[in-house]
Amino acid sequence: VHGGQLGYDYYKYSCPLLEDTVKKEMIAIFATDISAPAAFLRLFFHDCQVQGCDASILLDSHDLTTHNTELVSSKNFGIRKQELISHIKSVLELECPGQVSCADIIALAAKESVLFTGGPHITIPLGRKDSTTATNSKQADLNLPSPGITVDQLLHIFTSKGMNLEESVAILGAHTLGVGHCVNIVNRLYNRKPSDRMDFVFEQMLRLKCPTRVPLTNLTFVSNDLTPFVFDNQYYTNVLMGKGLFGIDSSISTDPRTLPIVRRFAADQNYFFNVFSSAFVKLSSTNVLTQRQGEVRRQCNRIN
Numbered sequence: 001v002h003g004g005q006l007g008y009d010y011y012k013y014s015c016p017l018l019e020d021t022v023k024k025e026m027i028a029i030f031a032t033d034i035s036a037p038a039a040f041l042r043l044f045f046h047d048c049q050v051q052g053c054d055a056s057i058l059l060d061s062h063d064l065t066t067h068n069t070e071l072v073s074s075k076n077f078g079i080r081k082q083e084l085i086s087h088i089k090s091v092l093e094l095e096c097p098g099q100v101s102c103a104d105i106i107a108l109a110a111k112e113s114v115l116f117t118g119g120p121h122i123t124i125p126l127g128r129k130d131s132t133t134a135t136n137s138k139q140a141d142l143n144l145p146s147p148g149i150t151v152d153q154l155l156h157i158f159t160s161k162g163m164n165l166e167e168s169v170a171i172l173g174a175h176t177l178g179v180g181h182c183v184n185i186v187n188r189l190y191n192r193k194p195s196d197r198m199d200f201v202f203e204q205m206l207r208l209k210c211p212t213r214v215p216l217t218n219l220t221f222v223s224n225d226l227t228p229f230v231f232d233n234q235y236y237t238n239v240l241m242g243k244g245l246f247g248i249d250s251s252i253s254t255d256p257r258t259l260p261i262v263r264r265f266a267a268d269q270n271y272f273f274n275v276f277s278s279a280f281v282k283l284s285s286t287n288v289l290t291q292r293q294g295e296v297r298r299q300c301n302r303i304n
């Protein structure tokens, strides 16, 4: 389903102050936790990647015997702050009861996260509906990418959402924010492929942080780039220096299709911001439920 039914004025009458309210709530959240923007940006991607941007990621288990939800998938390791989407929803239920979908709140939280941390101001169309069906960890396992995917796989994921080559490289620039945990690093670190470029000092640092092939705890993490709280083009500079954290971050610096784009984004932050913005709109509006295809949930963690 393409986002043709979404609109830039969707809540003009039904919830005119929506974007201000979300912004206000987000600023309060960010004031107490500077790592929250990264969490919201990743939450948005992981929602859209499994069954579309439909807030399926927020659903509690509907099956009491298995407790199987999307979030159970190991690919969703590190996903956090879902409860704050529910909090914003409860604020909006007082302001405009029954109007605003949880899927739109996730998308708005993500774009505020980009803006708040110094990234571009992105305008996204609204009107996504929430899913009336839950998914499970198997769906998440299948649809969420592993840190070591190839450039071909990366391009497949994003060109299928209507992105061009540049946009597909730009959307990965979301890794300018946040962190990765050892579980997602050790495979690359202890099975080095000859083609995999990694700065020597960076590699020693990673080995100190993640000293064993099987992480002893789930606690240790490493920044995605040098400035993990700032949405800037530092990610591309890091990648060019052989300091990309995940396999895919490194791969875009060696593939002849993507390397020139990485170079351009590293040299021209404005250009990166522009391409990221159009990529973000495509990510947010592909595979959405509109009108009567879904519902506006009353509570984000359960189907009405």
Ligand code: HEM
Binding pocket: 037, 038, 039, 041, 042, 045, 077, 078, 079, 145, 146, 147, 148, 149, 154, 157, 171, 172, 174, 175, 177, 178, 179, 180, 181, 182, 184, 224, 246, 248
């Ligand atoms: C398609 C290729 C992608 C792969 C393979 C990938 C993989 C990963 C992995 C393994 C982590 C670390 C999770 C952890 O260990 O805690 C991560 C973090 C993150 N990813 Fe991606 N990602 C991809 C694309 C994206 C996209 C498109 C976005 C957003 C638009 C995104 C946003 C983030 C953010 C913000 C974090 C940091 C989260 C935090 O600090 O809580 N990623 N990603």
Ligand SMILES: [Ca+2]
Binding pocket: 046, 047, 048, 049, 050, 051, 052, 053, 054, 055, 056, 057
């Ligand atoms: Ca979803």
Ligand SMILES: [Ca+2]
Binding pocket: 175, 176, 177, 225, 226, 227, 228, 229, 230, 231, 232, 233, 234, 235
């Ligand atoms: Ca950064």
